[in-house]
Amino acid sequence: MRLGFVLREMFIGLRRNVSMALSVVLVTMVSLFFLGAGLLVQQQVDILKGQWYDRVQVSIFLCGPESLPANCPAGAVTAAQRDAVRAELTTGSLAPLVDEVFYESQAQAYDNFVEQVDPTLAENVTPDQLPESFRVRLVEPDRYDEVRQAFVGYPGVEDVPDQRAVLGPLFSALDGATLVALVLAALMLVCAVLLVSTTIRLAAFSRRREVGIMRLVGASRWLILLPFVLEGIIATVLGAALASGALWALVEFGLGEVQARPDFTTRLVAVPEVLWPTMPAMFAVGVLLAVLASLVSLRRHLRV
Template sequence: MRLQFILSEIGNGLRRNKSMAISVVLVTMVSLFFLGSGLLAQRQVDVAKGYWYDKVQVSIFLCTDRSDSRACPDGAVTDAQRTKVHQDLEDLKPLVKKVYHESSAQAYERFKEQFKGSDIVKNVPKDSMPESFRVQLSDPSKYEVVSSAFVGAPGVETVQDQRKLLDKFFTFLNVLSLSAIGLAAVMVVCAVLLIATTIRQTAFSRRKETGIMRLVGASAFVIHLPFVIETLLATLVGAGLAVGLLWGMVHYGISGFLATNISGDLISFIGVGDVWAIAPWLAAGGGVLSILTSWLTLRRYLRV
């Protein structure tokens, strides 16, 4: 009988306070959507880092006749210097995973392919492209070992780490994800305030029912429980809608549009599996937040 009474109170409460329940659903949906977006953005950064950091290379550019750098006082690299650089790279294994030598002619052909159709190709002489050693490291974070070994070495003009260029892009993505999480935190505060206000107004509108329940000897737990469950149900519906929006964003926007329009050789994207991975945490977080907020509000404003 007690369970039937509680369920009846929950149903009556939801029917009487539809607008409040819908407000809780919407603000929860928006809050958890932004929070989920921030978590997915951070996950995308991790996926992209793992994808690119396995592919980035350290480029050791050798001196040419056109080099005006102080590192090349004697002009173009000699055969002996080139051989010495290559041998030193071989000695760094297993830190050095692979070594590719790119001649000046190969570098120019790659340059023409990259800037096909651009007038810039006509203004760049063929012999201005330096030859280089492209070095793939087994651990990209150990770039400094290669840099310290070859910066200033005879015949070497510059040493460039592609990871430094990518770090700027990843920093930008991190800022975006942190901004989304920051906005989500603001929305969570709004959700807490709205839930607390909803509970207060609902308790006031049902003060006669709660008064009767007190008279018949109902405990504080029994009186509070319908309010808490109503708020929890509205929050879980909002969490479900937020997960649905995140799934649509990833399925149609990222896995669908971006993955089919951007070459898979450029970047690896997150998938709907990442949405399902964070979905339980979003639902659990929203549920715990709604229970704590509603229970504390009832203890303060609904004296039993």
């Protein structure tokens, strides 16, 4: 009997405030869509970091005839210095950190250069102008700095740049995009909280006589409050469902089309990332938002 009463009161409240309930649904949908988008962007950043950091190689450029004296005061690398670098990587103290070592001669560097640049530009470069190098793939990419620091100032080594210096700004930009999406989501959630609170207050005010009668006949506090709380939950759950559907469509038909291109090799977030953990997080935040907004609003504006 009590359950039937609660549900009946809930539907009466939704029917009386249809326009406000629709407003809650739409605002909640937009806010949770931004929240889900922010979570997906963060997951995409993690995917890119995992893919690209695993491909990071420490490049050890050796001194050549064209090297600057400031970097190579002793001139071009000698065979003994080259062997010392190789030994340090393969059998020395750094060996446990190293997965593979690739040696690139000046001729190989020139061939790779020609393949990557415009032919007219390649005509002005000769093999002896390009440095030979070792490319080191690490067992644990996060420990790249240990290898890099070991060869800074090493005899015969001109420079030890790292690809993370290039990837860093990109990941900072992606982190910034995540922050913007989450800030927008927070602002929209605030709007949703205010709208839910207003809707519940109006519903409570329109039924103040019924509430008074229920108190006179001994109805408990929660029996009176529950219909109002459920109204907010229903509205926000509908908003979360619409936001989840929009996010699923964006990933499935937007990013999915990009991922399906044969020349696109970077993995993008897909439907599984939407289904977990993004979608449950959106519903959980929506329900929590409705419960808190309803209880706070009723406590301050409804005497029961």
